[in-house]
Amino acid sequence: MSQQPLCLSLRQVRYAVGSARSAGGVTEILSGVDVTAQPGQVTVIIGPNGAGKTTTLNCAQGLLRPSAGTVELLGEDPYRAGADLRARVGVMLQDGGLPQAVPPAVLLKHVSRLHQNPWPLDDLVDRLDMSDFLTTGIRRLSGGQKQRVALAAALIGDPEVVFLDEPSAGLDPQSRQVVFDLIEQLRDQGRGIVLTTHLLEEAQRLADTVFILKDGLVVRHGTVAELTAAHDGAHDDAQNGTTGQRADGPARRLVFVSPRRLTPEELHAAPLPVQLDGAGANQAGARWAVSDIADPADFGSLSSWWQHIGLMPSEITFESRTLEDVFWEVSAP
Numbered sequence: 001m002s003q004q005p006l007c008l009s010l011r012q013v014r015y016a017v018g019s020a021r022s023a024g025g026v027t028e029i030l031s032g033v034d035v036t037a038q039p040g041q042v043t044v045i046i047g048p049n050g051a052g053k054t055t056t057l058n059c060a061q062g063l064l065r066p067s068a069g070t071v072e073l074l075g076e077d078p079y080r081a082g083a084d085l086r087a088r089v090g091v092m093l094q095d096g097g098l099p100q101a102v103p104p105a106v107l108l109k110h111v112s113r114l115h116q117n118p119w120p121l122d123d124l125v126d127r128l129d130m131s132d133f134l135t136t137g138i139r140r141l142s143g144g145q146k147q148r149v150a151l152a153a154a155l156i157g158d159p160e161v162v163f164l165d166e167p168s169a170g171l172d173p174q175s176r177q178v179v180f181d182l183i184e185q186l187r188d189q190g191r192g193i194v195l196t197t198h199l200l201e202e203a204q205r206l207a208d209t210v211f212i213l214k215d216g217l218v219v220r221h222g223t224v225a226e227l228t229a230a231h232d233g234a235h236d237d238a239q240n241g242t243t244g245q246r247a248d249g250p251a252r253r254l255v256f257v258s259p260r261r262l263t264p265e266e267l268h269a270a271p272l273p274v275q276l277d278g279a280g281a282n283q284a285g286a287r288w289a290v291s292d293i294a295d296p297a298d299f300g301s302l303s304s305w306w307q308h309i310g311l312m313p314s315e316i317t318f319e320s321r322t323l324e325d326v327f328w329e330v331s332a333p
């Protein structure tokens with residue numbers, strides 16, 4: 001990865017709730033998180049529910065004070081910094097946090113007046129395709145429309161760094177495209193964008209750098225190409241983050257269709273991790289994925305396994321390895 005100045009750095013950030021004297025004791029939510037972001041890049045944080053993504057963003061924005069570690073946002077400690085830093089940062093929270101009684105036009109004009117060099121409102125309305133509902137009370141807007149208002153509110157101050165917590169949650173494909181295009185424009189303008197998402201296709205498409213969080217720790221990080229390569233340049237951040245890479249070159253994902261259900265014993269005997277593809281069920285006709293086929297020996301061992309269990313797949317296809325494959329590898333218990 002190129003070494004540019006950072007717009008955000010979290011080093012060994014810990015965050016705990018509760019106290020030793022309370023009934024539940026202390027619960028550590030972040031256990032030493034390292035995340036960095038550069039201007040002109042989209043940095044994506046992914047991880048299962050409860051991994052600590054929102055808590056990481058909250059520490060990065062100065063909304064929470066870490067119990068240990070350091071946070072620098074545009075060179076300052078965001079928890080102690082004043083209004084000057086806040087004016088350079090845009091934030092779109094997961095629950096929007098929008099006032100319900102006013103229409104978007106009133107809200108955005110008000111927020112715009114709080115900034116010295118606001119983004120021209122007409123341009124933002126145009127880019128986010130908001131003109132149809134600009135004068136409707138926010139309470140009456142659909143989830144996707146509210147989402148776009150929240151994004152506009154995060155951008156109206158013309159920020160250098162933008163935090164977006166699940167920006168495309170609840171959006172239909174067309175609105176999602178509008179938001180994706182805008183995120184790409186923000187990146188091209190040299191802003192730093194840090195976002196969380198559960199949509200791994202979205203992460204794969206937008207991310208310059210991905211951080212995968214699990215149980216309050218970054219378990220892997222790198223570019224999408226690094227994370228999905230056979231011999232990857234991605235960084236294993238936790239001891240258990242390694243995936244046992246072997247050969248150089250692009251890794252492939254093999255998908256086979258099983259004409260019958262596979263037993264737990266058969267799956268246990270597989271030479272490589274075999275997982276149901278997507279949300280499929282273990283039944284006749286199920287699609288099974290093997291996510292890290294790096295050389296012919298892998299294919300040979302799979303073939304021996306099929307022979308051993310007496311299974312003739314009705315279909316075999318190779319696909320490129322995706323971020324979703326990496327996600328499943330590192331999020332397996």
Ligand SMILES: Nc1ncnc2c1ncn2[C@@H]1O[C@H](COP(=O)(O)OP(=O)(O)OP(=O)(O)O)[C@@H](O)[C@H]1O
Pocket residue numbers: 017027029047048049050051052053054055056
């Ligand atoms: N103030 C708090 N007190 C107790 N537990 C908390 C608190 N804040 C967060 N948690 C817990 O910490 C864990 C991480 O929460 P966080 O919201 O950061 O996860 P997340 O990765 O953003 O999850 P999701 O994908 O569901 O949005 C969760 O188990 C959550 O319940």
